[in-house]
Amino acid sequence: MLSRGGCSQEKAGKLQRLTHTSSNSASRAAGLAQNLPSREKLLWMYERLTLIREFEERLKWLVETGVPVGAVHYYTGQEACAVGVCAALEPGDWIASTHRGHGHCIAKGVEVHRMMAELYGKTTGSNRAKGGSMHITDVRVGMLGVNPIVGMGVTHAVGAALSAKVRKTSQVAAAFFGEGGASIGAVHEAMNLAAIWKLPVLFVCENNGYAQATPVEYAVSVRRIADRAAAYSMPGVTVDGQDAIAVWEASAAAVERARRGQGPSLIECMTYRYYGHHQGDDTGRYRPREEEQSARDRDCIRRFREQTLDQHLLTATELDAIEAANRKKIDEAVAFAESSPLPQPADLFTHVYVPARDGEQK
């Protein structure tokens, strides 16, 4: 960990980089109409972006009012990464997540009332109260797991992609990891295997600038994480992770390549987490306030709204209705979690091993 004063030069570099990424995105906005998700998909994207935001903001409020939900790592600020990638996937595809996984779960379709119940430790939770925030899993929707071991979801996604190749299905697996996770040994072993076996994988690095309190400039030797793709002979791109449409565009190209049997791709999404590493972390120890403000100025939900309204793709009435419906959905999720039963002592010995083959936990 670096002290705040000890890395001011690196921080200045990062600020410049964030601005640079932002202007790249502004210039590509002119080309948006060339390559856009369908109207139906755009509506779905806004619904998911705002559902994740509403879930995390409500969760933060619940934590601050004393609801005991265990350790949580808020995804707020990074929504465009999960939504952009999942918008390019089909329901039968898979994702594997990180410790900061609520957004990935929601983007892939895990039901928010079951997630909320899991956080409350209730039997109606997505994992019957046996997982909690960092183990939410729902194989029925292709969500292979939130994962507290940094980088480990990447190996799961590669395993799933290998199974797709062996079974000759057209499924694709996306592996999310942070820029901290990008230096884990197993991630590189997994990338190498995926490359030599030409597995259908998207390696999605969410570069939010910090692994806990360690700035990326201190811990990573390359200028871009995407540059590491060259070591595995796969394409690597860096995209504005605050622009859901840009993330979708890069992901859709990588998915197409994967389904054609041409192997994996690495997508680096430049993003930012609005809050601390976890619920108890004070970012003032290591992040300048102006950097935090600059990231909020590039907010992915506001950006998506502006893009779609300016180009007359969606209407304000449609977007407002989505937001209202999501507020209601989260109200209902909290009520469901609060009214659900707690586990009994005997439940300790049930459902502790792998799910049955049909994906339903028995």
Ligand SMILES: Cc1ncc(C[n+]2csc(CCOP(=O)(O)OP(=O)(O)O)c2C)c(N)n1
């Ligand atoms: C193998 C392993 N090493 C260390 C940790 C402790 N740890 C938890 S989160 C984290 C930082 C991860 O940073 P990054 O991958 O960039 O993801 P972010 O938190 O920024 O989303 C660390 C070091 C861990 N959980 N697992």
